[in-house]
Amino acid sequence: MKLISEKGVKRLLMITAFSAISALLLIALFIINEGLPFIFKYGLKEFLFSSDWQPHLGKFGIYPMIVASLWVTLGAMLVGAPLGVAGALFLSEYVPKSVMNIIKPTIELLAAIPSVVYGFIGVMVLAPIIRDNFGGPGLSLLAGSIILGIMILPTVISISIDSILAVPRSYREGSLALGATTWQTIHMVTIKASKSGIIASIILGMGRAIGETMAVIMVAGNSVNIPHSPLDSVRTLTANIALEMSYATGLHRQALFATGVILFIVIIILNSIASVAIRKRMVKK
Amino acid sequence: MESKITVRNKIEVSNLDLYYGKFQALISVNMSIQQNMITALIGPSGCGKSTLLRCLNRMNDLIHGVKITGEVLLDGTDIYHSTMEVTGLRTRVGMVFQRPNPFPLTIYDNVVYGLRVAGIRNKKESDEIAEKSLKGAWLWDQVKDKLDHSALELPLDQQQRLCIARLLAVKPEVILMDEPCSALDPIATMKIEELMLDLKKDYTITIVTHNMQQASRVSDYTGYMLLGEMIEFSDTKIIFTRPSKKLTEDYISGKYG
Numbered sequence: 001m002k003l004i005s006e007k008g009v010k011r012l013l014m015i016t017a018f019s020a021i022s023a024l025l026l027i028a029l030f031i032i033n034e035g036l037p038f039i040f041k042y043g044l045k046e047f048l049f050s051s052d053w054q055p056h057l058g059k060f061g062i063y064p065m066i067v068a069s070l071w072v073t074l075g076a077m078l079v080g081a082p083l084g085v086a087g088a089l090f091l092s093e094y095v096p097k098s099v100m101n102i103i104k105p106t107i108e109l110l111a112a113i114p115s116v117v118y119g120f121i122g123v124m125v126l127a128p129i130i131r132d133n134f135g136g137p138g139l140s141l142l143a144g145s146i147i148l149g150i151m152i153l154p155t156v157i158s159i160s161i162d163s164i165l166a167v168p169r170s171y172r173e174g175s176l177a178l179g180a181t182t183w184q185t186i187h188m189v190t191i192k193a194s195k196s197g198i199i200a201s202i203i204l205g206m207g208r209a210i211g212e213t214m215a216v217i218m219v220a221g222n223s224v225n226i227p228h229s230p231l232d233s234v235r236t237l238t239a240n241i242a243l244e245m246s247y248a249t250g251l252h253r254q255a256l257f258a259t260g261v262i263l264f265i266v267i268i269i270l271n272s273i274a275s276v277a278i279r280k281r282m283v284k285k
Numbered sequence: 286m287e288s289k290i291t292v293r294n295k296i297e298v299s300n301l302d303l304y305y306g307k308f309q310a311l312i313s314v315n316m317s318i319q320q321n322m323i324t325a326l327i328g329p330s331g332c333g334k335s336t337l338l339r340c341l342n343r344m345n346d347l348i349h350g351v352k353i354t355g356e357v358l359l360d361g362t363d364i365y366h367s368t369m370e371v372t373g374l375r376t377r378v379g380m381v382f383q384r385p386n387p388f389p390l391t392i393y394d395n396v397v398y399g400l401r402v403a404g405i406r407n408k409k410e411s412d413e414i415a416e417k418s419l420k421g422a423w424l425w426d427q428v429k430d431k432l433d434h435s436a437l438e439l440p441l442d443q444q445q446r447l448c449i450a451r452l453l454a455v456k457p458e459v460i461l462m463d464e465p466c467s468a469l470d471p472i473a474t475m476k477i478e479e480l481m482l483d484l485k486k487d488y489t490i491t492i493v494t495h496n497m498q499q500a501s502r503v504s505d506y507t508g509y510m511l512l513g514e515m516i517e518f519s520d521t522k523i524i525f526t527r528p529s530k531k532l533t534e535d536y537i538s539g540k541y542g
Contacts, residue, residue: 096349170386174448177344178399178455179376188401193389 035257060255068234075145076209084156111154119218136231144220152205163197213238301355325504342378379457385444387436399455422450442473462492
């Protein structure tokens with residue numbers, strides 16, 4: 001009897017485990033199945049590198065959206081990565097543990113704020129500030145970058161702190177015992193020992209930034225154009241899909257799925273570059 | 286060996302009390318550590334011997350809620366005085382830890398770590414000091430062809446000697462060793478002990494050990510501690526042959542501990 005229930009539990013867990021993987025596979029298959037035929041029909045080069053996005057005329061060039069997505073993500077990294085890593089270092093190395101144990105969960109709460117609320121704050125607070133101080137429409141690449149940079153903070157900080165705290169105390173003690181200051185210990189030993197975790201936190205933040213949709217739609221302005229300055233209004237790949245899916249039909253709808261395919265591929269490429277970078281450094285070490 | 290070097294107190298500890306919060310871990314400890322001698326601290330676990338050792342280069346500063354009263358004089362200067370620079374102190378009084386703790390860097394970068402910390406970047410000077418330090422720790426022949434390999438690839442006993450080499454590079458005056466052989470096998474232990482006897486020429490060494498045989502083999506002076514108190518501190522030969530206190534004798538003879 002016991003043996004049977006034991007096997008039953010194993011089966012059940014296996015099915016549940018596979019359901020997650022199969023969901024991933026099904027989503028990938030579905031998007032590719034819907035989007036890939038369009039890419040073949042329309043031509044990959046035309047689709048990727050034409051700046052002409054006029055669905056009613058049958059023109060589907062997503063180049064501006066690709067550029068916008070990359071810039072917004074890069075901007076978010078420039079804002080979020082240094083702030084996040086510096087915050088993680090401060091909390092894990094300079095602040096007493098009891099204080100960190102309060103602040104860290106508080107920062108993680110940032111991740112629980114719905115993205116629409118971030119977007120709301122971006123529209124109401126950030127965009128006017130940018131418009132009044134730097135000009136332009138306010139709803140812009142810059143606004144999107146800043147909002148996304150803040151949104152990825154909990155990811156970067158939380159995972160960075162975990163990896164910094166995982167550095168054995170003996171490394172720190174060894175360094176301090178050789179006459180190093182706290183900061184020397186941090187940048188000569190601690191960061192090096194926790195490098196892969198810190199890079200992983202930035203990659204995960206990057207994944208979140210490039211995939212974020214709602215907040216970006218609200219603050220980035222959404223005009224289809226290649227940005228020439230951070231103050232320009234832009235539309236990202238995700239925003240493009242979300243904005244048009246509700247009324248798209250036929251070829252237009254397929255083009256949006258194809259946009260999803262490209263997004264998928266861009267994320268895979270970014271992640272691969274990052275993990276290759278990690279591996280290279282490890283080998284060097 | 287017989288030609289007595291002029292005996293000089295390198296470190297003097299007087300009336301040292303240490304509290305972890307409300308718990309008193311060291312109770313009015315007195316001890317003098319003589320130059321170019323090996324001083325061993327023995328006693329059962331939790332007796333405060335490591336805590337005492339860590340007072341000598343202020344590593345206890347790192348622990349939250351530690352309060353220290355009393356004096357620790359290094360060459361006559363109180364290391365707990367407010368004008369004492371802790372980083373400078375720690376290069377004068379270096380430490381080897383219980384578990385070998387090389388940094389996750391190359392062997393070379395480990396050895397020159399202390400130089401980098403002190404701001405020395407000169408390649409030639411670094412190379413010379415690295416070679417000298419590795420030779421001093423009897424590690425040069427094993428690692429000279431793989432200085433750019435990760436230190437973590439080395440076997441444990443070589444890692445421990447690398448930690449000693451890394452310390453020698455900053456030219457300390459005193460070397461504190463906190464159970465340096467507890468992670469090592471008997472042969473590696475023997476090697477470290479021989480190395481200690483060799484280093485004694487140039488350095489003052491204080492070692493914490495739970496291994497009484499080790500204390501009797503290498504040390505010139507031994508302090509026996511129990512529950513935060515220095516029960517007896519004397520010539521090693523005396524401690525191990527005719528201790529003056531009953532408590533010491535009980536521990537040495539293995540009645541408990």
